Amino acid sequence: MTTALPIALLQQRLSAGRELLERHGLDAIVAFSAPRGLAAATQSSGNIGWFTNFTPMWAPSMLVITATDAVIIAPGKNETRLFTTRVGDLYQVEIAGPAGLVARASAIAHANRWRVGVAGADEMTAKLAATFASSFPRMVRIDPILQAMRLDRDPAETALHRRAAEISDAMLARAFAYAAEPQATPARLMAEVEHAGRALGADVSRLWLSTGPEPPVTYFEMFELPLSIAPGDRVQLGTMVSFEGYFAQGLRIGSRGKPAPELSDAAARLLDIQDAALAALVPGRPVHELVDLIEARIDAICPYTRDSDPFRFQSCHGLGLDYSEPGLAEALSPRRDKSRDADGPLLRAGMVFEIHPNFTLPGLGHVCAGDVALVTDTGAEWLTRFPRGIFPID
Numbered sequence: 459m460t461t462a463l464p465i466a467l468l469q470q471r472l473s474a475g476r477e478l479l480e481r482h483g484l485d486a487i488v489a490f491s492a493p494r495g496l497a498a499a500t501q502s503s504g505n506i507g508w509f510t511n512f513t514p515m516w517a518p519s520m521l522v523i524t525a526t527d528a529v530i531i532a533p534g535k536n537e538t539r540l541f542t543t544r545v546g547d548l549y550q551v552e553i554a555g556p557a558g559l560v561a562r563a564s565a566i567a568h569a570n571r572w573r574v575g576v577a578g579a580d581e582m583t584a585k586l587a588a589t590f591a592s593s594f595p596r597m598v599r600i601d602p603i604l605q606a607m608r609l610d611r612d613p614a615e616t617a618l619h620r621r622a623a624e625i626s627d628a629m630l631a632r633a634f635a636y637a638a639e640p641q642a643t644p645a646r647l648m649a650e651v652e653h654a655g656r657a658l659g660a661d662v663s664r665l666w667l668s669t670g671p672e673p674p675v676t677y678f679e680m681f682e683l684p685l686s687i688a689p690g691d692r693v694q695l696g697t698m699v700s701f702e703g704y705f706a707q708g709l710r711i712g713s714r715g716k717p718a719p720e721l722s723d724a725a726a727r728l729l730d731i732q733d734a735a736l737a738a739l740v741p742g743r744p745v746h747e748l749v750d751l752i753e754a755r756i757d758a759i760c761p762y763t764r765d766s767d768p769f770r771f772q773s774c775h776g777l778g779l780d781y782s783e784p785g786l787a788e789a790l791s792p793r794r795d796k797s798r799d800a801d802g803p804l805l806r807a808g809m810v811f812e813i814h815p816n817f818t819l820p821g822l823g824h825v826c827a828g829d830v831a832l833v834t835d836t837g838a839e840w841l842t843r844f845p846r847g848i849f850p851i852d
Contacts, residue, residue, distance in 0.1 A: 462702040463511045463614050468548055471509050474607060475523045482575065484598065486567035487523040490559075490578030490590075497662050497698060497781050502578040504779030506530070507703050508608050512544040513779075515661065518582075520559045521549075522566045531562050560586060564593040575600035605785035608778060611808030615704060616832065619777065619810050622706035623830045623841035625658045626697045629665070630844045634712050637693045637851045644669050644683035647693070655699055662700035669693050672823035675769045690715045693851060696814070696828060698781065705777045707812045708842045709828025712849040721822055725848045728827040731755040731815040732846075735774065736831050739811065739838035745789040745803045746796075749774055752815050753792050760817040764792060768818045777810040777830060786811075809833040810841070 475487055494503035495515040506521045507513040510530060519541075520531040528549045532538040533556040541551045554562040567574050573596045580601075582590060591597070632654040636647050648665050655663025666676040669687050673694045677683055687693060696709040711725060731752055738751050752773040753764070764770055775790055776783030786809075788794050789802040814828030830841040 462618060463612070465546065465548065467612055467614065468509065468511060468545065472523065472528055472548065475509065476525060478575070478600070478603060478607075479523070479525060482598075482600070482603070483573065484575040484600075485524065485572035486569075486574045487521070487600070488563050488567050488569075488574055488576050488594070489521040489523075489604065490576075490582055491519050491521075492578070492581045493517055494700070494703060494779075495662065497664065497700070500581060501780045501782060501784040501787065502581040503703070504608055504784075505578045505604060507779045508604070510541060510545050510549065511703075512541055513703065514540065518556065518559065518586075520563045522563050524567065527566060529566050531559050531566075533559065560589045560593055567594075569594045569596070572596065573598060575603075577601045577604045601784070605783075606803070608783070609785045609803060609806065609809065611778075611810070613808075615778075616808060616810075618702050618704035619706060619830065619832065620841055622660070622699045622701035622704050623708075623843075625655050625660050625663075625701060626699045626706045626708040626830070626842055627844040628658055629655045629663070629697045629699065630695075630708050630710055633665070633695055634693065634710075634849050634851055637687055637712060637714065642687050643685065644687060645680050647687070648680065648683070651695075651697070655697070660699050660701055661703070662698060662705075664698040665695055666698075667693070667695045668824070670823075672821070674818075674823050676824070687714060692717075692721070694824070694826065696826070700781075703779050705779075705781050706830045706842065707777070707781075707814070707828055708830070708844055709814045709816075709826045710844065710846075710849055711825065711827070712851045714851040717848050718822075720819075721825070722848060724819055724822055724825045725827070727759055728815055728825060729846055732813050732827055732829060735813045735815075736838050736840065739805060739809075739831055739833045741805050741807050741833060741835065743805050744799060745786055745805055746794070746799050748805075748811065748813075749790045749792055752813070756815055756817050761820065762818055769824050770817050773815050774811055774813045777812050783810075805833055807833055807835045 491506040492500040693712040776786030816826035
């Protein structure tokens with residue numbers, strides 16, 4: 459058996475699941491995870507990964523915990539082998555086929571008779587969700603409970619985030635090194651960077667990229683990319699990295715030639731926002747203060763509102779076993795129901811955040827900066843260490 463997290467930690471989490479049963483009057487927990495290869499498109503891959511230290515890359519899976527049983531239901535032989543590699547005999551691992559996941563989970567959880575706590579149902583396919591709803595008449599949604607449990611981080615998890623951040627740094631270094639080559643192309647740059655991440659062990663290694671004198675948006679698709687990188691162009695990019703399921707991200711602006719004073723000023727303002735956000739990551743403070751601070755700083759220098767900005771995405775989010783940690787997502791939404799802030803999560807040591815302020819400026823287009831921050835007992839630190847500010851592409 460090989461595992462990135464100690465088996466003793468997985469045993470503790472199984473025990474925590476069984477304590478949850480007793481505390482909430484449940485007879486079983488049934489958790490669903492979408493494939494972790496969906497990355498930013500899912501917030502359920504950690505439902506099973508938190509318990510088992512593994513979620514399949516391209517297949518859904520289910521987990522059933524009762525007072526006496528702990529069963530992983532995998533869709534095929536490959537996923538079964540991988541789960542067994544990670545959990546040993548801590549869980550029983552069964553093959554059910556993609557169409558048989560719900561039926562097997564229902565049988566183990568005695569769904570017709572028992573009160574079952576369910577997580578991840580919102581991310582099932584329509585067909586699977588319909589079968590699930592009819593199979594679990596006494597279903598209780600426990601997504602917020604499991605998501606809150608996931609916010610307590612073990613030092614072993616922090617180490618995996620650190621490694622993911624190191625890989626992100628190496629990907630950025632490769633990006634700007636390649637961008638300096640005379641015949642560099644955006645398509646090859648994207649391929650070079652994603653390859654660099656995979657070569658260092660990343661299970662997810664992706665890049666978004668925008669080039670040109672005034673990048674308007676970010677591009678994920680090869681067909682959107684320009685054919686070349688010209689003198690005077692900006693190379694603006696962001697990584698998305700997962701190492702052993704734990705995410706990191708880095709956003710940077712590079713300039714092929716001397717940047718305009720307006721761009722240098724914008725970059726300095728971005729760093730000021732990031733540094734103010736880092737200073738605000740103090741254990742015990744409400745999580746929502748982070749997004750409020752960043753959004754207020756952006757509004758003070760950006761002529762566009764969030765809704766009128768030609769291109770602006772989330773200014774920060776939690777990182778964990780999902781690209782956007784679901785237990786922090788509502789608190790970090792600029793459009794959240796602020797009347798519920800008093801009940802929101804508080805910052806605690808071990809939490810990891812992506813802080814990437816971004817907005818549009820007339821004459822400059824979209825500007826951004828992004829780094830991974832770890833909350834510690836005394837404050838916070840950057841896990842990503844690639845040089846900040848505008849990177850000179852020579």
